[in-house]
Amino acid sequence: MFRYFIRRLLQLIPVFFISTFLIFLVIRIIPGDPIQAQFGERRIPDNLREAYVERYHFNEPLWKQYFLYMKDIFQFDLGDSIANQRPINEIFRESLPRTATLATMSVFFIALFSIPLGIFSARKKDTFADNSFLVITLIMLSIPPFVLGLLAQLFVGVKWGILPVSGVEDGLKSYILPSLVIATSLMAVDARLMRTTLLDTFREDYLRTARAKGLTERRVFTVHALRNALIPVVTVLAIDLGALLGGTIVTESVFNIPGIGFRITRAVVQRDTTMITGVSIFLVMAYLFINLIVDMIYAWLDPRIRYD
Amino acid sequence: MTEPKTVDLEAVAAIDPARRTFWGDAWRILRRRWLFWVSLFLIVTFVGMAIVPGLYVWPSPGPDDPSGLYCFLADARQGPSSEHWFGTDVQGCDYYAQVTYGARVSLVVALFATMITVVVGIVLGSLAGYYGGALDSVISRTADGFFALPYLVGAIIVLSALTTQEGREIWHVTVAIGFLGWPSVVRLYRSTVLQVKGLEYVQAAKALGAGDGRIIFRHILPNAIAPTLVYSTISMGGIISVEATLSFLGIGLPIDSISWGNMISEAGTRIQQSPHLLFFPSAYLIFASLGFVLMGEQLREAFDPRFR
Numbered sequence: 001m002f003r004y005f006i007r008r009l010l011q012l013i014p015v016f017f018i019s020t021f022l023i024f025l026v027i028r029i030i031p032g033d034p035i036q037a038q039f040g041e042r043r044i045p046d047n048l049r050e051a052y053v054e055r056y057h058f059n060e061p062l063w064k065q066y067f068l069y070m071k072d073i074f075q076f077d078l079g080d081s082i083a084n085q086r087p088i089n090e091i092f093r094e095s096l097p098r099t100a101t102l103a104t105m106s107v108f109f110i111a112l113f114s115i116p117l118g119i120f121s122a123r124k125k126d127t128f129a130d131n132s133f134l135v136i137t138l139i140m141l142s143i144p145p146f147v148l149g150l151l152a153q154l155f156v157g158v159k160w161g162i163l164p165v166s167g168v169e170d171g172l173k174s175y176i177l178p179s180l181v182i183a184t185s186l187m188a189v190d191a192r193l194m195r196t197t198l199l200d201t202f203r204e205d206y207l208r209t210a211r212a213k214g215l216t217e218r219r220v221f222t223v224h225a226l227r228n229a230l231i232p233v234v235t236v237l238a239i240d241l242g243a244l245l246g247g248t249i250v251t252e253s254v255f256n257i258p259g260i261g262f263r264i265t266r267a268v269v270q271r272d273t274t275m276i277t278g279v280s281i282f283l284v285m286a287y288l289f290i291n292l293i294v295d296m297i298y299a300w301l302d303p304r305i306r307y308d
Numbered sequence: 309m310t311e312p313k314t315v316d317l318e319a320v321a322a323i324d325p326a327r328r329t330f331w332g333d334a335w336r337i338l339r340r341r342w343l344f345w346v347s348l349f350l351i352v353t354f355v356g357m358a359i360v361p362g363l364y365v366w367p368s369p370g371p372d373d374p375s376g377l378y379c380f381l382a383d384a385r386q387g388p389s390s391e392h393w394f395g396t397d398v399q400g401c402d403y404y405a406q407v408t409y410g411a412r413v414s415l416v417v418a419l420f421a422t423m424i425t426v427v428v429g430i431v432l433g434s435l436a437g438y439y440g441g442a443l444d445s446v447i448s449r450t451a452d453g454f455f456a457l458p459y460l461v462g463a464i465i466v467l468s469a470l471t472t473q474e475g476r477e478i479w480h481v482t483v484a485i486g487f488l489g490w491p492s493v494v495r496l497y498r499s500t501v502l503q504v505k506g507l508e509y510v511q512a513a514k515a516l517g518a519g520d521g522r523i524i525f526r527h528i529l530p531n532a533i534a535p536t537l538v539y540s541t542i543s544m545g546g547i548i549s550v551e552a553t554l555s556f557l558g559i560g561l562p563i564d565s566i567s568w569g570n571m572i573s574e575a576g577t578r579i580q581q582s583p584h585l586l587f588f589p590s591a592y593l594i595f596a597s598l599g600f601v602l603m604g605e606q607l608r609e610a611f612d613p614r615f616r
Contacts, residue, residue, distance in 0.1 A: 014449050014452075014453075015449060015452040015453050015456055016456070017453075018449055018450055018452070018453030019452075019453040019454070019456040019457055022453055022454070022457070023457065023465060026465050026466060026469045027465060027468075027469065029469055030468055030469045030471075134605075135343075135602075138598060138601050138602055138605065139594070139598055141601060142545060142549065142594050142595075142597040142598040142601055143549075143590075143594050144549035144550075144552055144553050144556075144593065144594075145553075146552075146553055146556045146572070146576075147552075147572060147586075147590045147593070147594070150572075150575075150576050150579055150586055151586070151590075153579065154579050154580070154583060154586075158579075158580060243458065245458075249458075249460050249461070249464075249557070250460070250553055250556070250557065253556075253557060254576075264461060264464060265464070265557055265558075265559075268464050268467075268468050268559060269558065271468070273468075276464070276465060276468065279461075280457065280461050280465060283457070283458055283461055284456045284457055287456050287457075287458070288456055
């Protein structure tokens, strides 16, 4: 298990550097002076400009800038936001818990809806209910989350007044509607995965064995079929959680939740290039980290993987 | 004991063996499925709308209204009526005409972005799959590096790099979406190339002295393209909503271009007073996207021997 962990970790290293260098490169070729962008037409005080140049090594060659930046990253320093004139770490301390709450609650709703729906559809395979399930999931996949968000705001929030529609003033309650919107657009994939893996499991020999032993149909289904079919679904739920850290951008904008996604759209408008770099690199790290954990869980559940 | 199924010998004889091709089989499966016809209808409707919007909107624009959009400021923001089926927008333009003309930009972006991803993906996927070795490692690790970045964050970064003082143009958005999409095609196409590469007929072509280029494009491509075709059809649908999402976030198409994304994003600010402004472009967007996703699903099942 440990050897497998080390091997996966080593595989992540080139991916991490390629991804971060890509971000770094693309953002550095953004036209215009990143410092001047914060001051519009006004003149920048010389000492301020010097401080930024020194902080970000703008006068060094590009490869050296990247090297020095990585050195900071490995000391858990994501740099400063030029527009806000604050360390990005500090901004993260406020925004990250909000995005994490939103992501966790969304994954909870996804699991709550997609697992029963997938089971239902698998048990009714090829019936009218199953076919409608296919069409409905495809429609849900085709609705862009921001359209769903706007509609949810209009009906649930404004017309019926059930849930708060904007901001985070109402505590956990204000996250319910945005999480439901995210869950609705993502659960289609998970529900269909639940359906296919369950159908695959139904064909396994060990199910026939269980039936032959004389177990009740109920026990065969819950203990033998469902438990095994849940493994890939749980994996995908974990991957959803990782993807959602960077994937709640749209929903955060619609519902005015000042999380990570909200910050990065704001940073684009303000042309705050250091902030864009910092947030993106953080998201890459989070994604790779969660994927590593998912791989480990998977290898633990299914020993065949780690001896591959 | 079950009766052996009787074989209709006449029907078998009627099938010309030379005509039983892979594509012929797929077509025979497709034409029996009603969902295929539904998706074909949706695609033809929207592609027609993009090419000849004049077929859907009449009477044709007169000389006094060269925009062809029937705008009269006095009629601003009316609800749907028999005169204006979808109501009018803020500038008093007939919304049905607006929404119809919006199809062109959305479909053009989706088509060209998909073409970029497919061409780049197939070229790099062929190189990685066919030659393997160091070239494969470089291409595959770069693709992994792209994957580690959340899609929207990637789009945000690329679009901020492409935006100049003059603002964005349609091709910027197309290139950005294409630039981020190719890694999935590379992964998919590379794995099919690996499967096809070892088959006897490829070995035979090699033994006959065919060059690498001929083997890659004449022998491998026709037999490895099906999964990529399925994927790109589904992704056409996805790109239609991604483009709208980018426009909603304010980093998409230029504001003066008539597109569903711009209409929805503008409607979002007036959602309470004029919900019809949100409803109609969203519905068109969802159905256009659904058409491609549904078609992709049908193609997948028709191409996959397991479903036959």
